[in-house]
Amino acid sequence: MQGALPPPSPTAASAVISAALTETNVRVNSDFRGDQIVLYGAVFDPARRPSDVVVIVRGPDQPVRIAKKSRIGGVWINSRPVVFQGAPGFYIAASTRPLDDIAHFAVLRRLEAGVGHLAMHAPAELRTETRYGVRDVVVSSLGADYLDWRNAVVRLKTAEHLFAVNEHGVRFVDRGLFRAEIPLPAEAPIGQYQVRILLFQGGQPVAEKDRTLTVEKVGVERGLYLWAHRRPWSYCLAAMAFALAAGWAASSAFRRD
């Protein structure tokens, strides 16, 4: 997805970035209330050029179904839901400065850096038409409102703490040494997360590192989750048998007094 990095200036050795997560496995158990992932890293640049660091954490992709409310006969009713593909289930972009100050729109768009640059699209709404004699022009049935829909996805996901932009989430703590904190809410989806650490110099990404973070259910939570999804019928019968037995037990316990 990322093109070749532009060649560094021939006079200086190129900059290198390295980073590590303090925790690579987030264990979701019964007292999971979200987590704070700390990332440390260092920039090695003999030429000491001004550097910016951007950390992008991306959870597993989850299609988003979104509907718009419209007023019909005095009642607010949902329109037909629109499905956006390519939206991550969790996304945070932390940086040393506002992203727009670090690089240009096109660079950010190519790297999908920032919630505004996520490559989300609604394939079911697309169709091709011939317009002004040009064949196969892709148009969306959402039309001019497309941006409204896209912004709504970002706004609602942000409200659920699943999308975030932290313009000062990466701090240089010592010369070349930086630190970032990634807040992970309890609602964060389970799965493999991609952590991409990018070094920007002069508006261009000059080095990058990729790390992975695994969020997984463990213990009883994992057992119950797998049971419910792999053997739903035995799970539901057991749940109901337990419920009825609890009702019966309470009734007999209270019988005497």
Added chain:
Amino acid sequence: MDLYLPIAEVSVNAPLLVALGALVGFISGLFGIGGGFLMTPVLVFLGIPPAVAVASMSNHVAASSMSSVLSYGRKRAVDFRMGGVLAAGGALGSVAGVELFRWLRLLGQADLVVALSYLIFLGIIGGLMFWESVGAILRRRRNAPPRPRPDRRPPWLYGLPLKLRFPRSRLYISVIPPILLGAFVGVLSAIMGVGGGFILVPAMIYVLRMPANVVVGTSLLQIIVTSALTGVLQAGRNQTVDILLAMLLLLGGVLGAQLGARASSRFRAEELRALLALIVLLVGLRMGLGLFFTPHEPFVLMSGNG
């Protein structure tokens, strides 16, 4: 103490849920209703995904109804034959309701139908019940004799075929009205995450003309069968039953239901009905009136990938 729920995938405060379960269980035992119409909105308000709340509630409703029906059964206040006929209808209704709910979720209209059902059914039932019970209270204050119950038996109820004797209810009527009533309540149970007692009890009294002493116990029997089936189908079909959530609610719910059933003998029937009517009306208005106000946020994320 917070607890992470494996299916709902949210973290909740466990003692709060147990206390809520107990409160709803108490109300359930007091009025002889499942209490789902109160609990489901509260769970959604606490941030549990609606699909999970509706499905997990059916487990809770089944358990607290089980707990109360045994107490009523010992007092010989359950008409098992009538309960069986209602439950047969309820089974049909809940199968249809679970499928209907799935289809509504695909269309993105589940929220609307749930809110409208709450507004319409709770509004009508609560309004009628409030009117009737306040009238009864006022008549008693004025020492007027209670209005005699019209004993005119509606011909449509007695003219239908497939008649069956219900000795405990002292009725000899067609099975068609109870089956239809059961099926209707079964559909509501799947869509609204309720047992349906708030509709069943008045319908049994005013439509089927069952004696008041067996109505509550018999309705609970029907509710157990319907909600047990709904719970099993929801979990099997949609994987939305959170067993931990159900357990927490149960813990408080079964105890609360016992205390409520005991407390119910200390109140006058019409005062209880007036109180219940108020609760029903408030919940219905709270759930439904939102549809008429301009929303702050014109867009809404739909749960599930459908």
